[in-house]
Amino acid sequence: MASPAAHAPRLTALSPGAGCACKLPLAKLERLFASMDTIQPASGDLLVGAAEGDDAAVLRQDEGHALVLTTDFFTPIVDDPRDWGRISAANALSDVYAMGGRPLIAVNIAAWPGDGLPVEILGEVLSGGAEVAAAAGCLVAGGHTIDDPVPKYGMAVVGMADPRHLMTIDRAVPGDVLILTKPIGTGIVATALKRGAAGGATLRAAVDSMTLLNADAGQAALAAGVRAATDVTGFGLLGHLHRMLTASEAAATVYGDQVPILPDAAMLARDGFISGGTRANVERLREAVVMDPAIAPETALLLHDAQTSGGLLLAAPTATADALLHNLLGHGLSAAVIGEVTQGGSGRITVH
Template identity: 65%
Template sequence: MSELTAQTVRLTSLSPGAGCACKLRQASLTQLMAGLGPLAQPTNDNLLIGLSEGDDAAVLRLSQDQALILTTDFFTPIVDSPFEWGRIAAANALSDVYAMGGKPLVALNLAAWPADELPIDMLGEVMRGGAAVATSAGCAVVGGHTIDDPVPKYGMAVVGMAHPDQLLSIDRAAPGDQLILTKPLGTGVISTAIKQGAASEDVVRAAVRSMTTLNASAGETAVAAGVAAATDVTGFGLLGHLHRMLAASGLSGEVYADRVPFLPGAWELAKEGFVSGGTRANISFLASAVDIADEVSPEASILLHDAQTSGGLLMAAPQPVEHLLEDLWRRGLYATLVGRVIDGPQGRIVVTGEQP
């Protein structure tokens, strides 16, 4: 990993509650939106996906075959290498575009920095990491905005492009769809362990590799296979994002705990109690929506709720899915069939110990 030689700083120690790139906690977000009520917005027939859908990004149609995707994401440090933090933050921000079936075009840096406590060169290292990942995605970083703040934060605002008829969204799952996950889980418990100095170098290396892997191939493969419903797995965890997809689609789902892949070391760290506040909030919020079978271990239950950073795509794919899985494997992705969509109460999830 890249390190600054001039000054050794544990960035995660400056990040209260670090451990996931959590969006506003689900319960808090629900309360906020209920309190705000409908927000006044001008009527725009070209706004294909906006605030009301609660999707990964907004989509504005430009023409019959072009639509803009707009999104933003930023968070506090989850690793101690400035360069790797920048890479992870950029991959995480770009992920929303891929989750909508699009390609990123341009990005703007967003940064908050404690200028009196940390050297500006360190921020430059963070931004170099972000630029490296954006460049690999064919996305130009064209500027940004920085403020002085006691807690460092970094991310990007991203504009992408997609065909209006090939968008992926959370509200188009159908009964019988198979649930495919393209990355293993566990970045939340690993990030929490990193903050406490308890994660080995091998475990950190595997987590960083996963978090900096773009979802570009996963999104392209999903669109080519005719998948209509997808989302990326981030702060709400696998079960939280699946719940949102099922609720938006008016359906229920099953998850096969024994099929869900975990990052190296994640199981052991969950067993040792490295559980982030975001993950605990996910468990609490989903308690009334998720039924977990007795044979599912406590560690698996934690990881299914684990608040992820730059996780994989979760697709609801129509059967058969063998060719889709083979295409994902050929692209080097750790894609796994982890469940299915079924008729039932809106947003309900049953977690079984094994695939029936």
């Protein structure tokens, strides 16, 4: 008998704006947080809090151990329920790796229509999430589900890190080499899928990238002495780099033609498969990014493309950058040197 997923409705058709796992507009969030007096900054054993705007919160337990806490969930971005579960889990776990930690335990977060979508499909989603968590050595211990007309799925994750060797967004320094560990373009591919224009091979390459854990990349970065890192998700490559640079009070140069791109993503960008999240990223960074006129328009869009479960963006010390890149490539990752941190206006990015 075929599995429930074999006859499942198109999950992406149930999700408005399903071209990417887009976040709320950053400017609106920043204004909201600025108006609140309950946002907890780092203090005492809280090494990273909400005020720092990093990938996860970090709470020190003792000299050598700190808890890393994060959560992430989103609406379907692919049609296959199990793949959606796998992508969502890898995306949630990524925040722990971006801080230099390893995930220990997670709980599911799910919203599901009580009518109109078989609950067996939710079982496929949860199974996909459990599969990726198991590969990460992370226990999944229950969770919480609500009735919602638009399905959503993700995880809340607790990890462990050494508080003496954390990676955070505010430690990039001029001279650091910028390394990206996965290709970009998942938002464009997902948008094309929603409109029936993504081929099977194109989609499979994107799913393989989104379900690939950032575990090896995180461990390699720690071994190379990296102290500044983030993962690339809804704000796009340039958006997350801008956040890192602003927190570090530095600028950067990006080599546009050296950024790895998913197969067919440039073609799909030329054909206009651009999500609303990507367009918002372009607008938000208009004053922060200087784009070389020689950069192809589709490349410029891809650099802003709203990603789901993207790679790690690492600011590596020059002395260890070559060895780190070699290590990443040795793990089979599509890693590349994409630029360097420079002196200059805080958050300023020049793309050559």
